[in-house]
Amino acid sequence: MRVEEYEHEPVRGLPEYLPADERIIWQGEPDWRVMARRVFHLRALSLYFALLVAWHIGSGLYVGQSLGASLAAGSWQIGLGLTAIAILGLMAWAFARATVYTLTEKRLVLRFGVALPMMVNIPLNIIDAADLRRFANGSGDILLTVRQRKDLSYMMLWPNVRSWHFRPVQPALRSLRDVDAVAAALASVVH
Numbered sequence: 001m002r003v004e005e006y007e008h009e010p011v012r013g014l015p016e017y018l019p020a021d022e023r024i025i026w027q028g029e030p031d032w033r034v035m036a037r038r039v040f041h042l043r044a045l046s047l048y049f050a051l052l053v054a055w056h057i058g059s060g061l062y063v064g065q066s067l068g069a070s071l072a073a074g075s076w077q078i079g080l081g082l083t084a085i086a087i088l089g090l091m092a093w094a095f096a097r098a099t100v101y102t103l104t105e106k107r108l109v110l111r112f113g114v115a116l117p118m119m120v121n122i123p124l125n126i127i128d129a130a131d132l133r134r135f136a137n138g139s140g141d142i143l144l145t146v147r148q149r150k151d152l153s154y155m156m157l158w159p160n161v162r163s164w165h166f167r168p169v170q171p172a173l174r175s176l177r178d179v180d181a182v183a184a185a186l187a188s189v190v191h
Contacts, residue, residue, distance in 0.1 A: 013100030013111045015119050026103040026185040030175035032096035034139045038175055039095075039159045040088040049081030095159060101173050103182075105189055108144075110160050110171065118156065122146060122171060124190050132183050140179030142186065144171045
């Protein structure tokens with residue numbers, strides 16, 4: 001398995017041209033909306049700020065403030081919540097835009113990184129298992145169990161890892177729009 005930075009990519013998502021005996025089976029990227037919900041937890045954050053603002057306004061009304069005064073007093077929390085949601089939404093968009101997953105007949109290549117672009121080549125022969133996490137809308141994640149190498153780092157691979165699994169680190173294809181099609185493509189080449 002190789003981890004490297006790259007200067008350019010002659011083929012989208014790949015550090016070099018493919019050898020003559022290797023072809024691309026599937027290539028795709030995360031859906032930023034799914035990533036915003038599942039990786040950056042925007043729904044939970046939105047609910048948190050909505051409850052915080054409602055509590056603040058309700059507390060103001062309870063102690064006798066007018067509705068206008070309560071809304072004015074809570075406006076800073078509304079602004080803070082919208083700012084946090086916008087920043088995390090932008091991060092989800094940037095991470096998804098910077099990520100390309102490429103499955104060939106011999107390897108899986110993860111190209112990712114907003115500030116520091118990286119590529120990870122995972123030979124198919126070191127993949128021991130692939131678990132499918134499917135969501136109600138047909139999107140999902142594919143979590144890989146690979147024979148561990150010392151160069152896998154949770155922090156380096158984030159968000160392309162199984163959350164909260166540090167040892168062993170499990171690379172993942174995150175926030176895929178049609179996860180079943182990707183799982184079928186992966187199953188067709190992993191032996």
